[in-house]
């Protein structure tokens with residue numbers, strides 16, 4: 001990254017107020033927790049808080065089978081486990097995501113295969129997905145980045161054609177909809193995170209759902225040591241981790257779900273407004289939401305063209321910050337396949353059993369997704385939340401416009 005030349009001090013920045021911060025917890029959470037401490041047990045199975053979570057979650061996401069769990073990472077691992085992924089089988093993933101998307105695949109001895117991205121939505125490009133399909137491909141993980149839905153029409157068509165399962169990683173996309181359908185309901189599994197940073201949160205938690213006849217029966221066992229809670233027997237047929245949710249987490253999640261629609265509507269309004277304010281601005285490429293899709297803006301992710309702006313990204317971000325915009329250069333530091341753990345195939349104490357046993361020839365040092373790499377090189381992220389008024393967003397838009405128009409002259 002180039003060194004930042006500090007822009008001249010701005011006496012009255014256009015964004016003349018700190019980033020608005022929402023109040024995230026309050027009476028609704030307290031009421032739930034107060035009722036909870038009177039319970040004799042805090043165990044999830046048949047727990048009143050967890051049962052309420054299941055009921056309320058279904059109002060937003062009508063899944064037949066659900067398992068509330070300890071994190072978004074756990075929800076994805078449970079999906080991969082319930083799929084009965086076999087060692088060496090491949091799951092197609094995005095190179096711009098959280099490690100949580102790939103952790104479960106690797107623990108099940110599967111092989112994450114990286115597809116490249118659409119340059120404007122930052123989601124997997126269907127053409128690239130097709131190019132990385134092999135006889136070992138078992139599933140596509142559709143990761144709806146930043147709240148922007150993937151092209152599920154194309155992904156489901158590819159999956160059908162090649163008989164692949166689809167796992168939707170909805171950790172960043174609470175409330176997002178693809179052609180009217182909430183994300184998570186279109187694939188075989190929908191996976192969600194309640195970690196502290198997501199739209200709604202309980203500190204750490206997650207939930208996974210499926211409407212599939214084939215995978216539904218195994219879902220809950222897959223996050224609970226393969227114990228059969230309903231039958232009460234203890235003779236596990238398979239190896240499965242303990243990823244259970246607990247009552248304190250569920251209590252907070254129920255209260256949070258009550259706020260979901262409002263949070264999502266406000267974020268969509270703020271994000272859409274900012275995108276509209278950045279149209280036709282030289283050198284600035286706001287994110288694109290495909291026609292008919294609904295973006296819930298977990299954060300705001302735009303790109304720039306440094307050639308048009310005649311400056312580096314670092315310089316542009318410094319100018320934005322001088323105008324009071326909470327802009328950050330980039331998102332994750334590099335595509336996931338470039339992380340040390342992948343470059344060294346250091347998945348299990350320095351070894352990678354599936355490769356050592358000849359079940360895969362994958363070499364992550366050879367992987368290249370040029371669009372993903374470019375997005376991370378010229379991308380700029382900004383916080384976006386439900387406390388941001390139109391007036392605040394208008395200031396942010398005006399600041400970006402002022403800086404870009406001056407530089408692009």
Ligand SMILES: *Cc1c(COP(=O)(O)O)cnc(C)c1O
Nearest residue numbers: 071072073098100101171193195
């Ligand atoms: C946050 C996140 C996860 C993991 O969720 P945790 O609850 O932190 O384990 C997975 N995928 C994506 C895209 C995420 O943003």
